[in-house]
Amino acid sequence: MRKALRWLLALTVLIGTLSTASAATAAEPEATGTTAAADIKEQLLSIPGMSLIEEKPYTGYRFFVLNYTQPVDHRNPSKGTFQQRITVLHKDVSRPTVFYTGGYNVSTNPGRREPTQIVDGNQVSMEYRFFTPSRPDPADWTKLDIWQAASDQHRIFKALKPLYTKKWVSTGGSKGGMTATYYERFYPKDMDGVVAYVAPNDVVNKEDSAYDRFFATVGTKECRDRLNGVQREALVRREPLEKRYAAYAAENGFTFDTVGSLDKAYEATVLDYVWGFWQYSLLSDCDSIPADAKNATDDDIWTSIDTIAGFSFYTDQGLEPYTPYYYQAGTQLGAPTIVFPHIEKKYIRYGYLPPRYFVPRDISMKFQPYAMRDVDTWVKHNARHMLYVYGENDPWGAEPFRLGKGAKDSYVFTAPGLNHGANVAGLVPDQKAFATARILEWAGVASATVQADPSAAKPLAKFDAKLDKRDVEREPTLRP
Numbered sequence: 001m002r003k004a005l006r007w008l009l010a011l012t013v014l015i016g017t018l019s020t021a022s023a024a025t026a027a028e029p030e031a032t033g034t035t036a037a038a039d040i041k042e043q044l045l046s047i048p049g050m051s052l053i054e055e056k057p058y059t060g061y062r063f064f065v066l067n068y069t070q071p072v073d074h075r076n077p078s079k080g081t082f083q084q085r086i087t088v089l090h091k092d093v094s095r096p097t098v099f100y101t102g103g104y105n106v107s108t109n110p111g112r113r114e115p116t117q118i119v120d121g122n123q124v125s126m127e128y129r130f131f132t133p134s135r136p137d138p139a140d141w142t143k144l145d146i147w148q149a150a151s152d153q154h155r156i157f158k159a160l161k162p163l164y165t166k167k168w169v170s171t172g173g174s175k176g177g178m179t180a181t182y183y184e185r186f187y188p189k190d191m192d193g194v195v196a197y198v199a200p201n202d203v204v205n206k207e208d209s210a211y212d213r214f215f216a217t218v219g220t221k222e223c224r225d226r227l228n229g230v231q232r233e234a235l236v237r238r239e240p241l242e243k244r245y246a247a248y249a250a251e252n253g254f255t256f257d258t259v260g261s262l263d264k265a266y267e268a269t270v271l272d273y274v275w276g277f278w279q280y281s282l283l284s285d286c287d288s289i290p291a292d293a294k295n296a297t298d299d300d301i302w303t304s305i306d307t308i309a310g311f312s313f314y315t316d317q318g319l320e321p322y323t324p325y326y327y328q329a330g331t332q333l334g335a336p337t338i339v340f341p342h343i344e345k346k347y348i349r350y351g352y353l354p355p356r357y358f359v360p361r362d363i364s365m366k367f368q369p370y371a372m373r374d375v376d377t378w379v380k381h382n383a384r385h386m387l388y389v390y391g392e393n394d395p396w397g398a399e400p401f402r403l404g405k406g407a408k409d410s411y412v413f414t415a416p417g418l419n420h421g422a423n424v425a426g427l428v429p430d431q432k433a434f435a436t437a438r439i440l441e442w443a444g445v446a447s448a449t450v451q452a453d454p455s456a457a458k459p460l461a462k463f464d465a466k467l468d469k470r471d472v473e474r475e476p477t478l479r480p
Helices: 040-045 114-119 146-160 175-186 209-217 221-236 238-252 262-280 283-288 298-308 316-333 370-382 429-442 448-452
Strands: 050-058 061-071 081-090 097-100 122-126 168-173 193-197 386-391 411-415
Touching: 040 050, 040 061, 050 081, 061 146, 081 146, 097 114, 097 146, 114 168, 114 193, 114 429, 122 146, 146 175, 146 316, 168 175, 175 193, 175 370, 175 386, 193 429, 209 262, 221 238, 221 262, 221 283, 221 298, 238 262, 238 298, 262 298, 316 370, 386 429, 411 429, 429 448
Parallel strands: 097 122, 097 168, 168 193, 193 386, 386 411
Antiparallel strands: 050 061, 061 081, 081 122
C-alpha cells in the first residue's frame, strides 16, 4: 500500500512505539544442537541447497545468516532457481520454533519477535522473494505472488523440520501478518499456530469506505483538525514548497521517472501525511503537530510533512527497494484509496495514485480480484489456531481479518490506543494473558498451571533490550 502505503505496510515491519515489551535471552552460556557431537551449523549446512553467509555471536543463541536454493517457479522447479536469504536464531532443538517474515527484506542482525520471546524458542526468519538480494536473475515478475511465497516458506519448513522437531508457530507484522495468513491458507498442515499482527485484509480493492470512516473518528477532533490543517496547507502552498522540493531533489540526486513528475511525488507525499501519523504515532504525539497551520511558517509545514511522510520516498531512489511490494499491491493485495473532505478539489490534482505509478513501466501488471476474496473466505471458515492483533488507532486495521462460524480456537483482538505497532503486550490484561496462554499451548510449552488457569500465562523468556526492543515495523512510506 503506498506511502501511507509507505507505512503500510512497514517491515522491516512489524512492534510498537511501545515495542515488543517483553522478551529475553536464556541464561545458558551458549545454545546447543541436537547432540554435543553434531554441531547445529553442520546440521544446517548438511541440508541440500543450504549455504552459510555468516554466523554472528549472541549470548545464549547461535545466529546464522544463510542462503537457501529455491525454485523460481514452484510449479515448474526445473525452470531455474534463486538464492533466498534466511536467518536462524538457534536456541535449542528441544524448544519450539517461530517462523517469521516481515514480508520485505530480512534483518541480518539477531532479533526476536514477540512469539519467540513468549515461547522461549528458536526463530527462523525469511526474506520475501524478489526483495534483493533474494531475487531471481533475470526476474520473471509473474512468479511473484502469494502462492509462490507461501511455497517458499513450505520448502524451508520441510527442510528444517527434521532438525527442529518440536512445535512451530508462524508470525509476522503488517505485510508479514498477511504473509503468515497466506501461508496458512495454502499449507494449513505445516504450522501449529499463527500469530498475525496488524494484518490488512483488502477483500474488495475498489471498496475503501472503511478507511474514510476510520479517519472521520480516529483520535480526537483537535488532533484530526491539526493534521488536516497541515495537510491542506501543504497543498495550498504547493508552489513555494515544490521549489524547496526541487532544490532538495537536486542536492540529493533524486529523480522522478517512475512516479512521473516531481509534482505527483509532492502530492503523493502530502496525501500520505495523515495516514502516516496514525500508522506510526500515538494520540499523545499530536502536540508535535502545528496547531495553527494557516499561520505556520513554510518551514514548519515542510518539516512536519517530511518527518511523518518523508519527501524522499516517491523518488526513483526511494521507490526502487519496494518495487516487489507495489507489484503485489497492484496484482493481488490491493491498495486503499481515501477521500479528503477537508481539502477543496482545486488543490488535489491526482488523488491517491494506484500502485501502477510506483512500479517501472517495463514491468507489466494485471490485478487479480479473486486472490484476496479467496483468502478472506478461507480464514472465515477454516481458521485453526490463529490469533490476529490490531491497533485501535492504526489505519490498516480498518479492513481487518474477521472470523466466521467455521473458525476454531482462533481470535481477533484490538489493542486500545495503539498504532501499527500493536502487539500482545499491548492488549488489555485479560486478553493479554489469554493470548499468551494460547500461544504457549500451540507451541506445546504451556505449563500445567497455565493450562488450568490461562490468566497465569506469561512469556517464558525475559525481556532482552538488544533482541526484543524495536520500533513499529516501519517502512519509509505508506505500506503495511
